[in-house]
Structures are given as structure tokens and as C-alpha cells.
Amino acid sequence: MVNVINMDPNLITILLATACLFSGDAVRNERQTADDTGNTICYEGLGCFEKNGSLFGKPLFPLSPEKIGTQFRLFTQRTKDEKFQILSAVDVDSIQNSYFNPEKLTKIVVHGFNQDASADWIETMKNELLKAGDFNVLVVDWKKGSRIVYDQAAANTRVVGAEIARLITFLIEKFGANADDFHVIGHSLGAHIGGYAGERLPNLGRITGLDPAGPQFENKDTIVRLDPTDAKFVDTIHTDGKRLVLALGMLQPIGHVDYYPNGGFSQAGCSIFQVVCSHRRAHVYFTESINSACKFQAFRCESYKDFKEGKCMPCVHWECGYMGFHADRAKPPTGTTNVKYFLDTGKSEPFCIHHYQIKVLTGHLLNSATENGKIKMNLILSNEQLEETYLTNRMDIESNKTYAFVVSSKNDIGIVYNVTVSWQPSTPTPGSSITIKKLKIVSGNSPRTGRFISQNATIEAGYTSLFTRICG
Numbered sequence: 001m002v003n004v005i006n007m008d009p010n011l012i013t014i015l016l017a018t019a020c021l022f023s024g025d026a027v028r029n030e031r032q033t034a035d036d037t038g039n040t041i042c043y044e045g046l047g048c049f050e051k052n053g054s055l056f057g058k059p060l061f062p063l064s065p066e067k068i069g070t071q072f073r074l075f076t077q078r079t080k081d082e083k084f085q086i087l088s089a090v091d092v093d094s095i096q097n098s099y100f101n102p103e104k105l106t107k108i109v110v111h112g113f114n115q116d117a118s119a120d121w122i123e124t125m126k127n128e129l130l131k132a133g134d135f136n137v138l139v140v141d142w143k144k145g146s147r148i149v150y151d152q153a154a155a156n157t158r159v160v161g162a163e164i165a166r167l168i169t170f171l172i173e174k175f176g177a178n179a180d181d182f183h184v185i186g187h188s189l190g191a192h193i194g195g196y197a198g199e200r201l202p203n204l205g206r207i208t209g210l211d212p213a214g215p216q217f218e219n220k221d222t223i224v225r226l227d228p229t230d231a232k233f234v235d236t237i238h239t240d241g242k243r244l245v246l247a248l249g250m251l252q253p254i255g256h257v258d259y260y261p262n263g264g265f266s267q268a269g270c271s272i273f274q275v276v277c278s279h280r281r282a283h284v285y286f287t288e289s290i291n292s293a294c295k296f297q298a299f300r301c302e303s304y305k306d307f308k309e310g311k312c313m314p315c316v317h318w319e320c321g322y323m324g325f326h327a328d329r330a331k332p333p334t335g336t337t338n339v340k341y342f343l344d345t346g347k348s349e350p351f352c353i354h355h356y357q358i359k360v361l362t363g364h365l366l367n368s369a370t371e372n373g374k375i376k377m378n379l380i381l382s383n384e385q386l387e388e389t390y391l392t393n394r395m396d397i398e399s400n401k402t403y404a405f406v407v408s409s410k411n412d413i414g415i416v417y418n419v420t421v422s423w424q425p426s427t428p429t430p431g432s433s434i435t436i437k438k439l440k441i442v443s444g445n446s447p448r449t450g451r452f453i454s455q456n457a458t459i460e461a462g463y464t465s466l467f468t469r470i471c472g
């Protein structure tokens with residue numbers, strides 16, 4: 001018996017129609033069918049889809065390819081005046097007569113919920129991609145499947161993914177393209193669409209999940225969401241993971257490498273309640289990374305807290321990641337998945353910043369076992385007296401211990417000549433002071449290290465001590 005509760009009314013019509021039409025073997029021209037139990041729906045050329053609530057969240061079938069009307073828009077460096085060409089997986093001529101070149105790398109850009117292929121960010125990303133290389137850029141439009149209630153849009157990702165897989169398979173079989181040369185870049189629900197495409201393609205090159213959608217996907221079985229088995233390399237950028245309030249993305253690591261800018265939730269410049277602002281940053285960062293001189297360097301780390309405490313700097317080899325387009329330059333050893341990378345970004349464009357680690361070794365404290373307060377450091381960058389100021393959080397300071405901090409700057413600060421340090425105790429106590437024996441600055445994006453010492457290691461509140469560079 002077909003369970004009609006929760007079912008799209010159009011599907012019911014289709015199911016009733018098919019039930020009336022078919023009498024056994026006359027199924028040659030069927031577009032879609034349901035099995036006896038009503039748990040599966042099949043679409044011609046795409047295969048069958050289950051309506052399994054325990055796996056897919058809400059028990060919904062994906063809408064038919066006809067209803068979703070997925071369109072593949074091809075842009076290349078030869079495309080003039082935005083006159084894209086539409087490719088079809090059932091029409092050799094659509095590809096033959098297009099600028100599609102099977103020898104070139106193909107970037108497939110997929111939008112998410114409630115969006116379409118004409119979105120400004122897709123336009124910008126496409127242009128940056130074509131500036132970076134002579135790619136086939138395919139922009140996928142599935143607006144009729146995405147501009148509807150969220151749960152149905154989430155269910156539709158399975159059909160859109162299957163359609164992408166069918167097109168890629170067609171390009172491989174009929175035009176000699178190589179699965180390895182395809183890179184799906186999907187935002188939000190588009191990330192999981194990439195997963196559903198990759199699931200059907202044994203050697204898909206790469207999937208980039210830009211803030212993969214959380215609702216209906218987070219902590220689900222890997223057959224439901226994007227996971228590392230979906231492509232040879234799966235990288236993600238998490239920008240609106242669930243922490244306090246409702247989130248559109250997910251915090252769960254799901255790729256070979258997972259990037260967590262600003263910790264992976266509420267991005268710099270977006271308030272904690274501006275979830276859409278944070279969610280969109282994922283594609284903004286990716287687009288900026290394509291042609292930026294600043295490399296969005298990130299650091300392999302267990303947690304954002306550890307990163308902020310400087311525990312994951314400096315990095316070496318693949319433990320130094322690059323968020324965004326160039327993420328494939330840092331691949332973890334084969335078989336290693338869910339590697340987490342952390343970095344901070346600026347509040348506005350350009351978002352890429354440079355990270356530095358400052359390490360401080362304290363000496364014996366003169367007045368008490370622990371001092372509480374903030375350390376202020378001015379990094380003096382050149383003879384022109386350029387400065388970067390860094391103030392730590394309020395913290396406890398003990399004798400003979402090493403403290404590490406991560407400082408970020410819009411500038412590539414290069415060589416630090418001198419550092420001045422002052423001490424700001426939380427409660428003004430007479431004689432409150434700290435002692436700093438050594439200070440070290442490590443640049444996140446180069447092997448440059450500076451070591452500094454002072455003639456006067458004891459720093460009383462209200463005084464400033466000068467640390468001069470001794471080597472490096």
C-alpha cells in the first residue's frame with residue numbers, strides 16, 4: 001500500500017497515473033515508477049531513489065528531473081557576452097557544438113537552497129575561475145528544485161547529483177574526458193549534491209563543499225551526506241557550524257580536509273545571529289582564494305582553542321593547509337580523513353590575513369606565584385617605525401613558563417626588528433610585574449623566525465621594555 005502522507009501531491013498524481021498505465025511489461029517509455037511498497041521511485045536514466053526517513057531525514061522522494069529542470073551552463077574563456085551554452089547528457093550535439101574541451105579541467109559550480117545560477121556570487125566565482133585558468137566552467141542551475149520548502153529541496157539534491165554524474169559519465173564515454181579532471185564546487189545543499197554525484201563516479205577528482213548544509217545532513221550516515229569516499233579529494237570550508245543558535249552549515253568534519261575559518265561558526269564581521277552572512281562567507285573566501293596573492297594559510301589543529309593558543313604553529317608540510325581553491329596543494333597522507341585546519345580571517349575584503357605566533361618565556365615572578373592581566377606587544381617592523389600592536393586576552397601568568405599567542409595581520413609583516421612589551425595588570429597592585437626572559441616570533445607563511453631579548457626582563461605596570469632581535 002502506498003503511504004500518501006507526506007507525499008508531494010504531484011507525485012501522487014504520477015504514481016496513480018503509472019499504476020493505471022502499466023500492466024506488466026509495457027514499461028519501455030516510462031519516465032518514473034514506484035515499487036510495490038511505495039518506498040522507491042525511479043527516474044529514467046538516473047536510477048531509483050528510496051524514501052527512507054531514517055536515512056534521509058524527512059521521508060520525501062526527490063522531485064522528478066522534469067520538475068527540477070536542471071540546466072548545465074557552460075562558460076569558457078571563449079564565451080562572449082555571457083552567452084553560455086547549455087550542455088545535455090542525452091544530446092551529443094549540445095556538447096559537440098559547444099566550447100567544451102575534454103582535455104581541459106572542468107569546474108562545476110553548484111548553488112544551494114533558495115538560490116539559482118544567476119546569483120552574483122556564482123558570476124564572480126565563475127569570472128575568477130576563468131581568470132585563473134582555461135577551464136570548462138559548468139554552472140548548474142536547479143532553481144525549481146531549490147526555491148521550495150527546505151526539506152523538499154534537501155531531498156532533491158539526490159536527483160541533481162545523479163544528473164551531474166550522468167553528464168560527467170557521458171563526457172567520459174562519448175568525448176574521452178577524464179573523471180579525475182572534474183571538480184565539483186558546491187555551496188550549502190550544493191555540497192551534498194557534489195557528494196551524490198561523486199558516489200556514482202568511481203574516480204571523480206575533487207569535491208569542494210562550501211559550508212555544507214547542516215539540517216537533514218549533520219551526523220547522518222555517509223550515504224546521505226558528502227564524505228571522503230565521494231571523490232579522490234574532498235575539501236570543505238565550514239563557516240556556519242552549529243554552536244549556540246540555529247545554523248545553516250555543519251561543524252562535523254566530512255572531507256579529507258576540513259577548514260574552519262574563525263573556528264567554523266559566526267564569521268568575523270557577521271554577528272552571531274547573522275547566520276546567512278556566515279553561511280555565505282564560505283563561497284566568498286573560496287572566490288577570493290582563487291587569484292589572491294595571500295594564500296589563506298591554515299594550520300592543522302585539534303581545536304580552535306588550541307589554534308588560538310598557538311599550539312599548532314609553526315606547521316610543516318601538509319600540516320600547513322591552504323583554504324579554498326588551492327587546498328589541493330596540501331594533501332594529508334593517503335587514508336587520512338577529516339583533518340581539521342584552522343585560521344582566522346579579516347572582517348571585510350580582502351578576507352585573507354597572515355598569521356604569526358608569538359612565544360613568550362617567563363622568568364621568575366618577583367611578587368607572587370601568579371599574576372593576572374594582559375600583555376601588550378608592539379612589533380616594530382622597519383626603520384620607518386611601522387608597527388603592529390597585539391594585546392593578549394586577560395590571562396594568568398606564572399614563573400618559568402612558555403605562552404604562545406596567534407596574531408593576525410592584513411599585512412605580511414615580514415621581518416620584526418624590535419618588540420616593545422608592557423604589562424597591564426587586571427587589578428592595579430603596587431609592584432605588580434612580570435618577567436619575560438625570551439620572546440620569539442614565528443611567521444605562519446615563511447620559515448622566518450625572530451628571537452628577541454631584553455636588557456630589562458622585568459616589566460612593571462606602567463613601564464615598557466624594549467626587546468631587540470638577536471638572530472633569525
Ligand SMILES: *[C@@H]1O[C@H](CO)[C@@H](O)[C@H](O)[C@H]1NC(C)=O
Nearest residue numbers: 039050051052053054055221
Ligand atoms: C531504512 O534504512 C535503514 C538503515 O539502512 C534500514 O535499517 C531500514 O530497513 C530502511 N527502511 C526502509 C523502509 O527501507
Ligand SMILES: *[C@@H]1O[C@H](CO)[C@@H](O)[C@H](O)[C@H]1NC(C)=O
Nearest residue numbers: 362363364365369398399400
Ligand atoms: C624559575 O627559575 C629560576 C632559575 O631558572 C629559579 O630560581 C626559580 O625558583 C624558578 N621559579 C619557580 C617559581 O619555579
Ligand SMILES: *[C@@H]1O[C@H](CO)[C@@H](O)[C@H](O)[C@H]1NC(C)=O
Nearest residue numbers: 380381382383385417418468
Ligand atoms: C631596535 O632597537 C635597537 C636597540 O635599541 C635600536 O638601535 C634600533 O634602532 C631599533 N630599531 C628599530 C627599527 O626601531
Ligand SMILES: *[C@@H]1O[C@H](CO)[C@@H](O)[C@H](O)[C@H]1NC(C)=O
Nearest residue numbers: 433456458459460461463464
Ligand atoms: C627595569 O624596568 C623597571 C620597571 O619595569 C625599572 O624600575 C628599572 O629601573 C629598570 N632597570 C633598568 C636597568 O633599566
